[in-house]
Amino acid sequence: MNVRRRHISAAAAIAVTALGTGTLSGCSGDSVAAAQTGKFDVVASFYPMAFLAEQIGKGHVHVTSLTSPGQEPHDLEISPRQIAQLEESDAVLYLKNLQPSVDDAVAQSGLKTKIDAGSLTTLEEHGNEVGGHAAEHDTSENSEESGKDPHIWLDPVKYAEVAKGVGAAFEKADPDHAADYRKNTAALVKKLDELNTRFEDGLANTRTKVFLTTHAAFGYLAERYGLTEEAINGLDPESEPSAARVKDLEKMARADGVTTVFYETLVSDKTAKTVARDAGLKTDVLDPIEGITDKSRGTDYFSVQEANLKALRTALGEK
Helix, strand or coil: CCCCCCCCCHHHHHHHHHHCHHHHHHCCCCCCCHHHCCCEEEEECCHHHHHHHHHHHHHHEEEEECCCCCCCHHHCCCCHHHHHHHHCCCEEEECCCCCHHHHHHHHHCCCCEEEEHHHHCCCCEECCEECCCHHHHCCCCCCCCCEECCCHHHCHHHHHHHHHHHHHHHHHHCHHHHHHHHHHHHHHHHHHHHHHHHHHHHCCCECCCEEEECCCCCHHHHHHCCCEEEECCCCCCCCCCCHHHHHHHHHHHHHHCCCEEEECCCCCCHHHHHHHHHHCCEEEECCCCCCCCCCCCCCCHHHHHHHHHHHHHHHHCEC
């Protein structure tokens, strides 16, 4: 394919100037000169988007993630260098309303191909309790803290819907390789369908259907498989629960036979351990797969999801 060169926008030009000539020349081999790779250059906002781009694009794409491994994606502040990199790429794949600084940069960019993963499936409003008996039984003072939940990638069915949309966007933007993108998308969707079946079968006959997490990231997963997610915090992983909320959770844990408080790898486990200690529960990892690090229980999306399924099966028990 012929890589499209474009004039850098005013916003990016200012960003590059702010970096200074010395800094710019020092990184010209990768980030700022992203569109010089000879491939279809895709900037992805964070790991779940980068994984889709890599699986669908394979050897035809060069994918760069704006969020480094181990970095909490909600906290990302996009740098001037990354703004310039975005402008020099062929496409951006992101999830609107998850990372405000990315949203602003994408809105101001001159890119023709802007793919918002959230527009490729249906987003729902989720609060601290999702699925099962949530609407009837969540009386906590935080129950109104809901919003459009961005964590669509944790539901294999929704992630597959997004994959199909991304594949179609790649075909349109880079028609020379449309057939390969179509084939790769179909293969990815098949793997996600198989993962969905394993979740359905694995969670069909558990002793309890309620699980407790620190971060309300698993609402779509809970709804997909007939579970109830009770979250200590809301959609913001860094928020602190009130004393009343913690007391409500302890009462719920006893009533619903909850054994485990799940925490994630990219934020502190302090809150989970405090609640678990007070309620006499165990702790374990349920990974929202916002990034892959050496602490992850797997090397990619699929292996971490398999670890999540195993952890849920253990915590929920068998009938």
